[in-house]
Amino acid sequence: MPSPSPTDLGARLDVLLANRIQHLVPRPVRDISDRIDQAVQRWLDPDSPERQEAEARLPETTGLSAAMIRHVLPLIFQEYRADRLAALLVDELGSLEALDRFIPSSPCRKKAYGPPLSVHVLAGNVPGAGLDSVIFSLLVKSATLVKASSAEPLLPVLFARSIQEIDPNLGACLSVVSWPGGNTNLEDLAYGRADVVVASGSDASLAAIQKRTRGTFIGYGHKVSFSLVTKEGLAEAEKTAHKAAYDVALYDQQGCLSPQLVYVEEGGAITPKEFASLLATGLAHWQTELPRGPVPPEVSTAIRKVRDEAEWQALAGKDIALHASPQGTAWTVVYAADSTFVQSPLYRTVRVKPLPNIAQLGEIVDPWRPYLEAVGVAVGPERMATLADTLGALGVSRACPIGTMQLPPLSWRHGGRPRISDLVRWVGMEGEK
Amino acid sequence: MTSYALFPVNNLQIDTHVLDFIAAPDGQDFGTLALAVFAHQFEHNLSYQRFCLAGGKTPETVRTWQAIPAVPTVAFKELDLTCGPPEKIFLTSGTTRGQEKRGRHLVPNLQVYHASALAHFSQCVLPEKRPLRVLSLIPDPETQPHSSLTQMAEWAMRDLGTPDSRYFIDADGIHLEAFAAAVTHAQETSEPVCVLAITSALVAFFDWCAASQKTFALPSSSRIMDTGGNKGKGRPLSRNGYLQSCWKYLKVAGYYCVNEYGMTEMASQFYDHVLYNRFRKSNEPRYKIGPAWTRTLVVHPETLEEVPPGEHGILRHYDLANCGSVMAIQTDDVGYLTGEGFEIIGRTPGSEARGCALVLDEFLSAQ
Numbered sequence A: 001m002p003s004p005s006p007t008d009l010g011a012r013l014d015v016l017l018a019n020r021i022q023h024l025v026p027r028p029v030r031d032i033s034d035r036i037d038q039a040v041q042r043w044l045d046p047d048s049p050e051r052q053e054a055e056a057r058l059p060e061t062t063g064l065s066a067a068m069i070r071h072v073l074p075l076i077f078q079e080y081r082a083d084r085l086a087a088l089l090v091d092e093l094g095s096l097e098a099l100d101r102f103i104p105s106s107p108c109r110k111k112a113y114g115p116p117l118s119v120h121v122l123a124g125n126v127p128g129a130g131l132d133s134v135i136f137s138l139l140v141k142s143a144t145l146v147k148a149s150s151a152e153p154l155l156p157v158l159f160a161r162s163i164q165e166i167d168p169n170l171g172a173c174l175s176v177v178s179w180p181g182g183n184t185n186l187e188d189l190a191y192g193r194a195d196v197v198v199a200s201g202s203d204a205s206l207a208a209i210q211k212r213t214r215g216t217f218i219g220y221g222h223k224v225s226f227s228l229v230t231k232e233g234l235a236e237a238e239k240t241a242h243k244a245a246y247d248v249a250l251y252d253q254q255g256c257l258s259p260q261l262v263y264v265e266e267g268g269a270i271t272p273k274e275f276a277s278l279l280a281t282g283l284a285h286w287q288t289e290l291p292r293g294p295v296p297p298e299v300s301t302a303i304r305k306v307r308d309e310a311e312w313q314a315l316a317g318k319d320i321a322l323h324a325s326p327q328g329t330a331w332t333v334v335y336a337a338d339s340t341f342v343q344s345p346l347y348r349t350v351r352v353k354p355l356p357n358i359a360q361l362g363e364i365v366d367p368w369r370p371y372l373e374a375v376g377v378a379v380g381p382e383r384m385a386t387l388a389d390t391l392g393a394l395g396v397s398r399a400c401p402i403g404t405m406q407l408p409p410l411s412w413r414h415g416g417r418p419r420i421s422d423l424v425r426w427v428g429m430e431g432e433k
Numbered sequence B: 001m002t003s004y005a006l007f008p009v010n011n012l013q014i015d016t017h018v019l020d021f022i023a024a025p026d027g028q029d030f031g032t033l034a035l036a037v038f039a040h041q042f043e044h045n046l047s048y049q050r051f052c053l054a055g056g057k058t059p060e061t062v063r064t065w066q067a068i069p070a071v072p073t074v075a076f077k078e079l080d081l082t083c084g085p086p087e088k089i090f091l092t093s094g095t096t097r098g099q100e101k102r103g104r105h106l107v108p109n110l111q112v113y114h115a116s117a118l119a120h121f122s123q124c125v126l127p128e129k130r131p132l133r134v135l136s137l138i139p140d141p142e143t144q145p146h147s148s149l150t151q152m153a154e155w156a157m158r159d160l161g162t163p164d165s166r167y168f169i170d171a172d173g174i175h176l177e178a179f180a181a182a183v184t185h186a187q188e189t190s191e192p193v194c195v196l197a198i199t200s201a202l203v204a205f206f207d208w209c210a211a212s213q214k215t216f217a218l219p220s221s222s223r224i225m226d227t228g229g230n231k232g233k234g235r236p237l238s239r240n241g242y243l244q245s246c247w248k249y250l251k252v253a254g255y256y257c258v259n260e261y262g263m264t265e266m267a268s269q270f271y272d273h274v275l276y277n278r279f280r281k282s283n284e285p286r287y288k289i290g291p292a293w294t295r296t297l298v299v300h301p302e303t304l305e306e307v308p309p310g311e312h313g314i315l316r317h318y319d320l321a322n323c324g325s326v327m328a329i330q331t332d333d334v335g336y337l338t339g340e341g342f343e344i345i346g347r348t349p350g351s352e353a354r355g356c357a358l359v360l361d362e363f364l365s366a367q
Helices: A006-024 A028-043 A047-062 A068-077 A082-093 A129-141 A154-166 A185-195 A203-212 A237-253 A272-289 A297-315 A358-371 A383-395 B010-023 B030-044 B046-054 B073-077 B110-127 B150-158 B176-187 B201-212 B239-250 B276-280 B360-366
Strands: A110-111 A117-121 A144-149 A174-177 A194-199 A216-221 A224-229 A259-265 A320-324 A333-334 A349-355 A374-376 A398-401 A425-429 B086-089 B103-109 B133-137 B193-198 B223-227 B257-261 B268-270 B294-299 B313-319 B330-338 B339-344
Touching: A006 A117, A006 A144, A006 A174, A006 A185, A028 A068, A028 A082, A028 A129, A047 A068, A047 A154, A068 A259, A068 B010, A082 A129, A082 B268, A117 A129, A117 A185, A117 A259, A129 A144, A129 A154, A129 A194, A154 A174, A154 B086, A185 A203, A185 B103, A194 A203, A203 A216, A224 A237, A224 A358, A237 A259, A237 A272, A237 A349, A237 A374, A259 A358, A272 A320, A272 A333, A272 A349, A297 A320, A297 A333, A297 B046, A297 B073, A297 B133, A297 B239, A297 B313, A297 B330, A349 A358, A358 A374, A374 A383, A374 B073, A383 A398, A425 B201, B010 B110, B073 B103, B073 B330, B086 B150, B110 B223, B110 B268, B110 B276, B133 B150, B133 B176, B133 B201, B150 B193, B176 B193, B176 B201, B193 B201, B201 B223, B223 B239, B257 B276, B268 B276, B294 B330, B294 B339
Parallel strands: A117 A144, A117 A194, A144 A174, A194 A216, A224 A259, A224 A374, A259 A349, A333 A349, A374 A398, B133 B193, B193 B223, B223 B257
Antiparallel strands: A110 A425, A320 A333, B086 B103, B257 B268, B294 B313, B313 B330, B330 B339
């Protein structure tokens, strides 16, 4: 996708803002969400042209295997249905109509206003990441400019096209562009004019974007997630391991919700070391169902390094077990007897470590506190609430059953922040009879 | 061809064979001695033996030098890989954060190390065999007692340099003004010098020159050997930018600038063959060559199978001079085979994730 010139970009923003006044501001929210729902339905239909095109082209732009793309596309879109969008609006704004009219409130009525112009900076190649913000932006009647990642602009472009075809007026309030990061002319223009900039990326790129933003800045930095298998989870260890392996395999472990490490509580039906072996079986299974995509040499090298280190630590007499895909680096499980949180080179490389006691978790993950995102847990329903509370206090923004880490509900507060109410400002009306 | 299998292998004898090879490589057969060294290491280096047995490799099943099991550099952090009591222990440099364990290379016989290091250094950096004054921007032995690079610089100065050779990095740090004075002295006396430098130290000197608006002109035949590239320290500088600075600030032309690539875990080093080529009147493009007692393979990082020349992969070195420890070393360095040698593209690149999961480099840089 060619970069726009600054003149083009400025003109495009003018048009978006004019179209918003004409087509978005007067439109009831329910109508917008119905139209989005219609576009999403196309994405849920395996025979639709957009699905076909995405399935054909995304493997190359994302580096994920064709089987993985086929598998994740419906998962990406399944939450963006009208009923769930409505529930989220009610949850966050108190009413489905808060953006349409002054709604009753005590002691006076109030109305929510979305930002005239919002810019969404999508990062990385996990397909669909950031699409939620784009949809929320349209819902709050904001003219929406999407800056897609230059490596993977395809999915946002195809989705915008779906909206355009369903409803050209709504489509006229959404525009997808891309330019290589660091183009300060374009960035000063876009981020300087936006009322809200929503960006995801590394801490460094977020800081660079925030510096140029004049309005509100909402950043989603890179994050770390992990899995936690309790004693109860070990009662059906094979099933749990299979689900944990699914969490690792999905998106080739590239998501912020992908577990980088699995903690296994000691004292259960099997040992953490035995669980590592089951997890390896699980990853071998998913490799046949959802093969990992190709990886660049430096990734293979980084994975080899993890394997070599484990192998030599085992030779040196340490309590380490290495399970690795027979050819290549498709998947790797390393069991280590210490509890230190160690990062993974990703691409289906995961360590299993024992957790003597849940109470120790705080100390173990403390250095990672600002980066913690989700924890997939295998625990009985009785202990879930206590455990979630423990995790919440540690700074994670999501505790979910193992096997569902990549399937967050629409209502999840990504990064611990509200999704829609962060975008709006409220106006109270007093003195009414 | 000598059949080494006829000899009982003990440390002294294997060392003698390797020293003979280094002294007169012509007509020697690398493969035969390599297999003898492997058999020796299998027998005397028990950690290595366990590693070989885990992979089902023994001197009986390994028939070619290419099949000798290669040890990843990370192994040197976990186990002492040696065939006998060490005469000296070299340590890999710790990371700037000091979080990583340092690797240990235990060398039972420094004589072999010395012979290998100087023979190839001499061929690639001092092919005319004329002693030069060595100006070292490599730290002195007091500052870096466990550095194999410092050991090499020390030998080069002592055995191939003139008596007035000296270090410009010591416990007090880098002495740029003293270095500049030595350069000026060379300029005035028209005596060519040999600069040995950590790349980042030389870049610091260039920056100092730029800041103080100074340029120098070393006498012709002066040469610069740099090592380490720019990893982690100072401002990044491309190879071309580096060569341009060598000319701009010291008037040393590219064909007198030799980049060294070595590692603590190996007794032999690799050098750009530009100066060696100039000496033998060849104008092949720049790449790295190893001495006759080494071989380098490039393997695919996924399959670990050999890749054809030109194709990128990770470097695996076989070094007979490592006869006292482990001969076959698997690096994480990405490169490709070319001509009679290889070129290196990057050293230990971090894994760059495509998605939104935090990767280690980011975490560390945020700390």
